[in-house]
Amino acid sequence: MAAPxxxxxxxxxxxxxxxxCAEDELAxxxxxxxxxxxxxxxLARVAGTYYAISSICTHExxxxxxxxxxxxxxxxxxxxxxxxxxxGCVLGPPADKPTPTFGVRVENGTVLVSVKPVAVTEPEPDPxxxxxxxxxxxxxxxxxxxxxxxxxxxxxxxxWTIKIGTPIRATLAPRGVLDLLHGRWLGHALHPALSDxxxxxxxxxxxxxxxxxxxxxxxxxxxxxxxxxxxIATGVADLLVTDGHDRRMGTLxxxxxxxxxxxxxxxxxxxFLGSPLVAGILAAVSFVITIGGAFFGGxxxxxxxxxxxxxxxxxxxxxxQRAVQESELIPGGTAVAEVDGRKVLLYRSPEDDRIxxxxxxxxxxxxxxxxxxVCDGIVTCPWHDSKFRLRDGAVVRGPxxxxxxxxxxxxxxxxxxxxPPASRPEGR
Numbered sequence: 533m534a535a536p537x538x539x540x541x542x543x544x545x546x547x548x549x550x551x552x553c554a555e556d557e558l559a560x561x562x563x564x565x566x567x568x569x570x571x572x573x574x575l576a577r578v579a580g581t582y583y584a585i586s587s588i589c590t591h592e593x594x595x596x597x598x599x600x601x602x603x604x605x606x607x608x609x610x611x612x613x614x615x616x617x618x619x620g621c622v623l624g625p626p627a628d629k630p631t632p633t634f635g636v637r638v639e640n641g642t643v644l645v646s647v648k649p650v651a652v653t654e655p656e657p658d659p660x661x662x663x664x665x666x667x668x669x670x671x672x673x674x675x676x677x678x679x680x681x682x683x684x685x686x687x688x689x690x691x692w693t694i695k696i697g698t699p700i701r702a703t704l705a706p707r708g709v710l711d712l713l714h715g716r717w718l719g720h721a722l723h724p725a726l727s728d729x730x731x732x733x734x735x736x737x738x739x740x741x742x743x744x745x746x747x748x749x750x751x752x753x754x755x756x757x758x759x760x761x762x763x764i765a766t767g768v769a770d771l772l773v774t775d776g777h778d779r780r781m782g783t784l785x786x787x788x789x790x791x792x793x794x795x796x797x798x799x800x801x802x803x804f805l806g807s808p809l810v811a812g813i814l815a816a817v818s819f820v821i822t823i824g825g826a827f828f829g830g831x832x833x834x835x836x837x838x839x840x841x842x843x844x845x846x847x848x849x850x851x852x853q854r855a856v857q858e859s860e861l862i863p864g865g866t867a868v869a870e871v872d873g874r875k876v877l878l879y880r881s882p883e884d885d886r887i888x889x890x891x892x893x894x895x896x897x898x899x900x901x902x903x904x905x906v907c908d909g910i911v912t913c914p915w916h917d918s919k920f921r922l923r924d925g926a927v928v929r930g931p932x933x934x935x936x937x938x939x940x941x942x943x944x945x946x947x948x949x950x951x952p953p954a955s956r957p958e959g960r
Contacts (some may be wrong), residue, residue, distance in 0.1 A: 547635060547636060547646050547650065549646050551644055552564070552579050554570050554577070554643070556641070559577065560708035561577070561596045562576070562867075565587055565597035568634075572588055572597075572960055573587060574587035576716075578617060582634070584633065584634035584635070584646075585615065585630045586620070586642055589610065590630070591610075591613050592608075592610055594609060596608055596615065600729060605623055608924060610914075612915070613627030614727045616883065618640050618859060625737045625776070626775035627727070628777065634646045635650040646882070650861060660667065663847050677831065680712075680784055693771065697768065700772075701772045713768075713769035714770065714930040714931045716930045718933070722837035727767070727826070729756070730760040730763055732755040733752045734753065741808075741816070744809045747924035748799045749815065749957070753815055757796055757797055764790065764819070767789065769785055770839055773931040781836075782828075785825050785829045785832065786867070788821055788828065791821055792822040793818075799818060839896070839915045842933070843891045843895045843937050852950070853949060855868045855947075856947075857946055857947055858943055859946070860882050860944050863880050866879050866880075868902035875892035875893065876890070877901050877902050878948060878950075886940065887941045888922050888924075891925075891939075892938075894916075895918075895933075895934040895936055896915075896916060896934075899914060901913055916931050916932075917931075918931055920932070939951060939952055939953065
């Protein structure tokens with residue numbers, strides 16, 4: 533945008549501003565996208581105040597100016613990450629990094645935006661308010677994870693993994709290949725089950741090398757290499773549906789496991805070339821790398837709940853509870869209600885007027901199904917594109933492998949009420 537440049541002082545540093553629009557050009561809740569020094573910036577007006585933030589989502593680089601604004605929050609149109617317009621801070625996943633903010637001034641009926649991002653200054657603390665510091669225990673595991681998570685090379689590797697894999701995922705997902713790899717047909721994730729096979733075979737191979745049983749050790753090594761192929765394929769499929777910290781740890785896990793496989797391949801090669809001692813050493817090195825990779829894989833599953841059922845923990849009241857008024861749910865439409873401290877997604881079928889209710893949090897990664905698209909009675913999770921049948925919560929397409937819990941529905945006194953089915957285990 534061509535505009536005269538103005539300057540201002542901020543903390544002793546000169547900041548340049550450019551004219552963007554007239555003060556009365558935007559109404560409350562409206563937004564405008566502008567290019568400032570090759571930066572895509574979104575200007576929004578909320579309650580009479582203008583805010584400017586980078587329009588690029590820090591998760592998958594979608595344009596925030598195409599998203600919805602609710603009060604002081606803008607939602608990414610791609611995966612519904614939420615950002616605070618005032619500070620750029622992340623208010624909702626899957627994004628985990630804030631987006632830059634820009635200074636805004638209104639002078640003589642004109643809105644001006646800074647050329648460069650500005651730091652958001654924290655308000656001075658109230659001396660009458662006592663704030664206790666947060667103490668986080670430092671364990672060996674947390675130190676290892678934090679050290680790797682902050683490495684720039686790993687962040688770049690994770691970004692490239694998704695950049696390359698996303699088009700592949702978009703091609704294979706409709707064909708059912710990824711559902712096969714995720715394990716939807718099995719009822720739970722396939723990768724953790726397969727990963728035990730090469731680890732066990734390679735560990736036994738090292739033990740046989742120690743006792744001088746070289747030929748059996750080579751056979752187990754070869755069997756482990758063969759089982760590593762589907763294990764890697766399922767691991768890559770699961771990696772493509774991670775975000776933030778999980779994506780970085782998953783990438784590191786994949787790098788280590790791939791390296792272990794390559795070293796393991798070199799072990800039987802060395803044996804057939806007449807060097808059984810070298811073969812044993814390579815098998816041992818491969819197994820050590822495998823254990824290191826398994827540490828990060830275990831963190832993803834046991835520490836972060838990756839590819840587990842995210843709908844099993846809410847404690848629910850077994851009695852009927854009001855969700856929404858019947859008049860609010862039109863045929864073919866959906867409604868979301870907070871019931872017993874959790875959100876429930878309701879759907880009214882246009883064919884038979886049947887009302888269905890399922891948990892709103894996706895069983896794969898807790899994504900908000902109520903923000904996803906609904907077509908022919910099937911809702912698509914806005915985060916990773918899992919598809920669920922609203923009538924019974926069945927998984928139509930992964931990466932989800934667990935169905936959505938359904939709730940019983942009744943209509944009484946003009947209200948739609950829900951409760952957990954009587955057959956649901958207590959505490960679920």
